[in-house]
Amino acid sequence: MEIKQLSYYINEVKIIKSEKHNKKIRVAFIGSSTLNGFEETIQVQCNEEKINCITYNSPYNQFNQEILNENSNLYKFKPDIIFLLIDNRTILENLFYFTNIDSKIEYKKFLEEKFNQLSNLINIITKKTKSKIIIMNFVIPTYSSLGIFESKIEYGVKEIILDLNKKLKEFSRNKDSCYIYDFNSFVTKFGEKNILDYKKMNYGDIQIDFNLIPYLIYEFLGYVKPILGLNKKCIVLDLDNTLWGNIVGEDGFEGIKIGPYPEGRSFIEFQKVIKSLSENGIILAINSKNNQKDAMKVINEHPYMILRKNDFSCIKINWNDKISNMKEIAKELNIGLDSIVFFDDDPVNRELIKMSIPEINTIELPKDPSNYAQILRNLNDFNVLKITQDDTKRRIMYEQEQNRQKLESSTENLNEYLKKLNIKIKIKLDDKFSIARISQLILKTNQFNLTTKRYQEEEIKQFVDDQTIIVGCAEVEDKFGESGITNVFIIKKNSKEWVIDTFLLSCRIMGRGIEEAILGKILEIAKDKGIERIKANFILTEKNQPTKNFLKNYGFEKDGENWIFLLKNKIKIPDYLEVELNE
Amino acid sequence: MNENKLFSIVAKVFNVSVNQINYQSNPENIENWDSFTGYILLDEIESEFNVKFSIEEALQIKNIENFKTILKEKGIDIEKE
Numbered sequence: 001m002e003i004k005q006l007s008y009y010i011n012e013v014k015i016i017k018s019e020k021h022n023k024k025i026r027v028a029f030i031g032s033s034t035l036n037g038f039e040e041t042i043q044v045q046c047n048e049e050k051i052n053c054i055t056y057n058s059p060y061n062q063f064n065q066e067i068l069n070e071n072s073n074l075y076k077f078k079p080d081i082i083f084l085l086i087d088n089r090t091i092l093e094n095l096f097y098f099t100n101i102d103s104k105i106e107y108k109k110f111l112e113e114k115f116n117q118l119s120n121l122i123n124i125i126t127k128k129t130k131s132k133i134i135i136m137n138f139v140i141p142t143y144s145s146l147g148i149f150e151s152k153i154e155y156g157v158k159e160i161i162l163d164l165n166k167k168l169k170e171f172s173r174n175k176d177s178c179y180i181y182d183f184n185s186f187v188t189k190f191g192e193k194n195i196l197d198y199k200k201m202n203y204g205d206i207q208i209d210f211n212l213i214p215y216l217i218y219e220f221l222g223y224v225k226p227i228l229g230l231n232k233k234c235i236v237l238d239l240d241n242t243l244w245g246n247i248v249g250e251d252g253f254e255g256i257k258i259g260p261y262p263e264g265r266s267f268i269e270f271q272k273v274i275k276s277l278s279e280n281g282i283i284l285a286i287n288s289k290n291n292q293k294d295a296m297k298v299i300n301e302h303p304y305m306i307l308r309k310n311d312f313s314c315i316k317i318n319w320n321d322k323i324s325n326m327k328e329i330a331k332e333l334n335i336g337l338d339s340i341v342f343f344d345d346d347p348v349n350r351e352l353i354k355m356s357i358p359e360i361n362t363i364e365l366p367k368d369p370s371n372y373a374q375i376l377r378n379l380n381d382f383n384v385l386k387i388t389q390d391d392t393k394r395r396i397m398y399e400q401e402q403n404r405q406k407l408e409s410s411t412e413n414l415n416e417y418l419k420k421l422n423i424k425i426k427i428k429l430d431d432k433f434s435i436a437r438i439s440q441l442i443l444k445t446n447q448f449n450l451t452t453k454r455y456q457e458e459e460i461k462q463f464v465d466d467q468t469i470i471v472g473c474a475e476v477e478d479k480f481g482e483s484g485i486t487n488v489f490i491i492k493k494n495s496k497e498w499v500i501d502t503f504l505l506s507c508r509i510m511g512r513g514i515e516e517a518i519l520g521k522i523l524e525i526a527k528d529k530g531i532e533r534i535k536a537n538f539i540l541t542e543k544n545q546p547t548k549n550f551l552k553n554y555g556f557e558k559d560g561e562n563w564i565f566l567l568k569n570k571i572k573i574p575d576y577l578e579v580e581l582n583e
Numbered sequence: 584m585n586e587n588k589l590f591s592i593v594a595k596v597f598n599v600s601v602n603q604i605n606y607q608s609n610p611e612n613i614e615n616w617d618s619f620t621g622y623i624l625l626d627e628i629e630s631e632f633n634v635k636f637s638i639e640e641a642l643q644i645k646n647i648e649n650f651k652t653i654l655k656e657k658g659i660d661i662e663k664e
Contacts, residue, residue, distance in 0.1 A: 007623050011598035011615070036619040199638055203622060210623055 006210040013040040030058040031085035041217040084135040104155040136183040222380035229443035232381040238344035239288040259304040266369035271306035281391025285314040313398035334507040390484040400480040421478040423577035446543040449504040500536040513574035520573035609646035
């Protein structure tokens with residue numbers, strides 16, 4: 001996304017008003033200083049990401065009243081995200097100016113008071129709304145009235161802010177709906193001198209320079225995207241002049257540039273950033289026009305390469321066009337094209353992908369590779385609200401998947417193959433420890449998803465506690481390894497009829513009878529409880545075509561808008577897999 | 584030249600066409616001109632002409648004519664080619 005001047009957003013917002021998108025979010029800003037321009041910028045930036053963003057900006061410096069008054073406009077607005085933006089002058093009051101050298105005890109007391117005040121505000125918001133709360137941390141003051149002697153005192157204003165930030169972080173770590181936005185780092189990145197213009201502050205308590213507001217909002221979008229399940233899952237990389245300098249086919253193994261010298265360092269840095277993302281669950285793929293043998297030799301043997309063959313879940317090095325390679329990568333990895341970020345140094349290739357597959361985020365790269373790493377670091381696309389064990393194990397799971405595909409191509413018929421896999425399914429009901437992963441799947445699963453209803457983690461928790469609702473999930477393993485929790489279902493119980501509100505399956509395990517087995521097991525559970533019929537729904541979206549005939553093929557019958565299964569009928573569970581139920 | 588430059592900044596900030604802008608343009612006759620966008624305008628004029636307005640000068644501005652006067656005091660003649 002290209003970041004523009006503030007005046008662009010303020011004007012553009014009037015034009016985009018009529019555009020409608022499927023994804024919607026309600027964003028509230030509450031703060032202690034002037035936040036004009038925030039609403040317009042986030043609406044326009046969201047629109048560029050195909051999100052309808054509705055905003056609310058609380059009256060100037062009314063954050064206490066807005067939170068404490070339960071009939072406030074903030075609560076009436078029903079936000080999905082609240083940004084609580086309090087500046088360090090407001091929090092420090094007079095201490096911002098006057099530091100004493102021996103007031104340690106008073107300062108500690110002050111710190112406790114301020115922390116209690118803030119955590120109390122956050123607790124009230126959590127009680128009154130299901131909204132995510134993002135609280136900005138505080139900027140460490142760059143001036144001390146003590147001058148160079150500041151470093152000799154035991155506890156001063158800087159320590160108050162450091163401790164307050166630390167305590168807020170600890171507080172938010174244990175609160176699922178609350179996140180800390182590291183504004184102190186934003187100020188470090190852009191520089192206090194560029195952010196805070198005293199004339200603007202005196203004029204209208206404007207504390208962030210106009211043309212940096214769009215950069216701040218871009219970082220805020222890093223929260224919006226994962227809430228809507230729009231975070232990216234995969235980085236697709238070109239090779240020559242992207243992962244290393246020069247062209248291996250022309251300059252040879254020894255002629256490529258990567259290593260501890262000026263032209264080689266950028267690529268090491270870039271690869272390290274990529275590798276760190278992959279360790280937290282982002283999958284990597286290669287899409288390169290090259291001689292496979294030359295390129296693989298670099299990847300396997302070059303002493304300074306950081307990324308090796310095992311880091312990539314899919315490798316397309318050939319002379320096919322990049323568009324079909326890209327589509328194959330998405331297909332093999334079972335991910336949507338819209339969850340891909342693409343890096344290629346060649347502007348022609350970039351233009352090609354942008355034109356033909358606009359849903360891919362194709363990154364503009366400068367000619368000089370020195371900035372590649374920083375460009376990647378600045379992307380807001382890879383944020384997740386939770387990093388689960390499944391994420392960190394994902395790469396290994398894809399490796400197992402490739403072994404499965406090898407077995408499939410060496411086995412003659414599908415049934416034989418499925419038998420050989422020794423699939424075991426473990427179903428868990430209302431399991432509190434799985435809520436994080438369940439909500440992650442609910443937010444991001446598109447293809448095998450009967451109703452595509454999106455629920456936030458707080459709602460799932462309520463369902464788990466609700467006696468009339470079952471929240472189920474299933475772990476799957478086979479001879480090649482575990483796939484972790486890859487299925488979720490939500491059932492609403494009535495006395496004679498159960499309704500399947502949600503049923504989804506991670507697409508990497510589709511088509512092995514697992515979906516039939518889990519559905520069959522649900523039907524068996526219902527039958528055991530004396531239920532007569534199961535009602536299900538299919539809501540067609542742009543992406544869940546593969547699931548269209550699932551209910552019908554299983555034996556559900558159409559009844560108006562719904563699909564019905566009478567439990568007196570035979571319940572099918574494929575016999576080649578094992579299903580276990582943990583209640 | 585400078586007049587064009589000034590008018591196009593104003594037009595860009597308030598999202599109106601350049602030929603709607605003249606020295607009498609003010610918050611009354613330009614819909615998008617409010618205290619906040621007025622300040623954005625000041626900010627853009629400062630950076631485009633590489634000058635700084637004092638807060639007193641900033642508070643004096645009621646129309647485009649005022650910008651011309653203050654810029655002239657700072658050695659920038661808007662009406663000169």
